[in-house]
Amino acid sequence: MTKILNPIEKSRSQNNIPSRHTLSSAQKTIALFIFFSGLGLTMLFFFTYSSLTKIDSDSISYSTLLTSLSTGGYSQFYSDKKLLRSKIATMLSSPQNETEETYATNIALYLFPDLLPDSNFEKIVAVEQWAPLESAIEKKPRSHEARLLFDEMKSNIWNYENPKMDRSGLSLYASETLKIYHELSAP
């Protein structure tokens, strides 16, 4: 039975060019190799990128806020704080795990206490003892009045977490919050 070739195949056959069917097995191997390597690299990039994004997004919480305050000024600080607020609100509404919940709760306690659920006993203290002081400092930053408010806020937080000022110091979240408002209230 004579094999019917299409004009291209016929031309290949006449010019002793290897048939496309002969090449395809080698090409397939190479293609598969490229495909899986590409897939592997894509996955590697994706996971690396997402973890980097996560670290970056976590660090926005405090260090970025502090950096944005010293480099980008108030507008950058308020914009980053707003971003952080929406991120914490999402985390609190559907935490992925207990670590994330603890993280979000701690940041909310010191920066966005209104986001905490009413069932949280700490909410009342935060809403009364430092949230109004933070708002007042943000309204009149870098003033003598802001520094007086900061001193009151600092006292409230130390008395709340570690009244004896012992070796444990403050929690990471409390001390980072104080760093931010210390910077913001510096006359």
Place this chain on the structure above:
Amino acid sequence: MKTDLKNLITAFKERGSFLFPSLIVIVFSGLISALIWLALGPNSSPAFYPPDKTKTSFLYAATYPANEKFQKELVQLKNRGSLSEKDELEIQSSLLASTDFLDIPPALLWCLLFQESRLNHLEGIDSENSALGLGQFSQFSFFEINHQQSRYRPTNINLIISMFGRDVRPIAAKRKDILSPSSYYSIPTAVVSSAIYLNNRYHQLTQILIKRGIEYHPDLLWLFSAMAYNKGTRSVLTLWNNVQKQNGSERFKLLVNNYEYFRKTTSDSLLLTQSLKRIWDETKARSYSRELAIHTRNISSCALSPLYQTTRTLAEVAP
């Protein structure tokens, strides 16, 4: 009706020698069983909901320290000369005046000061420690007393004026003028300031419960206030959050109303560590939970009436 009664009496008369004594035996045995059940039953633990919540001496000992070990230690302190009779009397008179004014259980304040400094009003005077004097005050405790009293009860300022005849604030740890009424090294000043600071912790905790509409027993809230005095209100509230989350609202209500449940909860090192891990890293949380449990046990065994102290609790307590 009368006929029925007559018939019954007749029946008693006929079979009286057997039926009547039998009934008496049944009724009495029932009563005795009920009494034994009440005395030894599972609810014999000191769970209490006294109707009069203004009485704060329900749980606390009239004489203190209530624990024999602390009594011995107090005698040793006096024998060694670490606590003079004059200082002890001055502490006691200032303490009674302050606790009466602020409605604090005297045993609790005495035991708290004993726990903090072994009643040494000059504790830390030659050191660079952050916590000083009788009630181990830090710069932020002073700040609260000197600048933030408007947030708390007006009785605090009235106490200062009543004790010293004027407002002696600002109070500070004045090393060079220890007898000044503004110095925390002066005994009446230290006792009054510590009582106010403790009262503020109580006010803070009770306000939270009142706002949430949760009933509590004042005696237990004073114990929580002593915990907050030593380790901060946050440690107490984190524990409350954890108990409520894990065990539900009913169990939480039990925690602020039932001494036995309070004792079990505050001696559960796993629960305490788990709660404090929400604030600090694991190492700090473990160390803090151990300190908090020991502090609470010591305060309880020193201040509570022996009626509420089991032999086991006493044996566990090491001053």
